Amino acid sequence: METKVCIIGAGPGGATAALQLANSGIECILVDKATFPRDKVCGDGLSGKVLTLLERIDPEIGKRLQAALFKADSWGVKFVAPNRIGMDIPYKLGYQTDKSNPRGFVCKRIDFDNFLVEEVKRRKEITLLEGVNIDKYMLEKDGYHISDKENKIKIKADILIVANGAHSSFTKDVAGIKMEPQHYVAGIRAYYKGITDLHPDNFIELHFLKNMLPGYIWIFPLPNGEANVGVGMLSNNARNKKVNLKQLMLDTIANDPVMKERFKDATLAGSIDGYGLPLGSKKRKLHGNRFMLVGDAAFLIDPFTGEGIGNALYSARIAAQQAIAAIEANDFSDTFFEKYDNEVYRILGPELQMSTKLQKLIKYPWLFNTLMKMGSRNQQLKELMSCMFHEVDLRKKLSQPMFYFKLLFNR
């Protein structure tokens, strides 16, 4: 088979790149080793970025996602500090009087990723190949020649968009990006039914409990009384402290005085599974001769929030746009694709840098405790944190030591 663009991986990143290309009238081949619907270990939290980006590609996709019944609309986030003081921060101030346009969702990945693949299937410009595990990559003069292990499927492409996730061998072997434990989070996830005290407006919960620092446990409410529960911790901390994340989560649920009560009648549905989160806390080269890396294969997960889906979608759209420009210019060189990195880091860079600084604050539980104590009493601070979800400039303030100094001592 021959194509101008081949996309490896039909997760959120790969599917989005294909949809963007299709909307510009460019045909492509999209390959995935799995057959959809397939599961992906995740917290299942979709931030406002996801809907915004899908609407940019095609407002009709946004409408269909808004109408989908498999997701829970989420209106905010609850942070719980090590001293157990919690702060509810809505994504939008005054949302209670206007719930017409939710932007945040919680939705099982088996459903969300399948939704995107169904969108792909609507487009005649996209050839979707499921159940094909791409194992070999050969860069020749006339393009990339790729195939599965048995050479049953062979594809020649002018450009590769590599969107095959956190365990991408292309990222490691061809792009030369290695896993570094200080820029990588280990995460596990489980589904529980029957947890009590979930927020009536499905606020997602992040609990920075003393026994878990610098990691945290999350509870993200899903439809039908279910919730996604998981634990994440920087890999070098998990290794140094020899933490068994699964055991840590089960012990916390069984013994922590608050969690014990909330999980009293809860039942675990299915298994507890783990996967890696490659963080964007370090700038890397995301392209080369005839290829661009997208999403987790490009190490673009937010180091503070653990959000990767939105960034996968943003990088995918940029990659598709750069692929179109390369086809027009008939230039598939390393130098041409520099524009891809420039654009990714222009758009996502400031946020990733801010989040890298915020991630480091978790090392100071006393600061976190004080902030939460004040925030729970201080409406202004709550409003500020609310705006933080939309404005990078405000996050910038939050990452500067002077901000806390003023807050703590200028009361």
Ligand SMILES: Cc1cc2nc3c(=O)[nH]c(=O)nc-3n(C[C@H](O)[C@H](O)[C@H](O)COP(=O)(O)OP(=O)(O)OC[C@H]3O[C@@H](n4cnc5c(N)ncnc54)[C@H](O)[C@@H]3O)c2cc1C
């Ligand atoms: C525990 C945990 C919790 C998380 N929580 C959140 C959260 O709440 N919100 C959020 O936004 N992000 C979260 N993330 C991050 C999020 O899951 C990823 O950022 C997101 O899945 C990235 O999308 P992607 O398309 O780049 O890769 P993926 O979703 O991993 O998709 C890659 C695709 O490539 C396919 N593939 C892999 N290898 C090959 C191959 N050789 N040939 C063909 N196909 C291949 C796979 O089958 C898969 O379909 C979490 C991650 C973890 C591990």
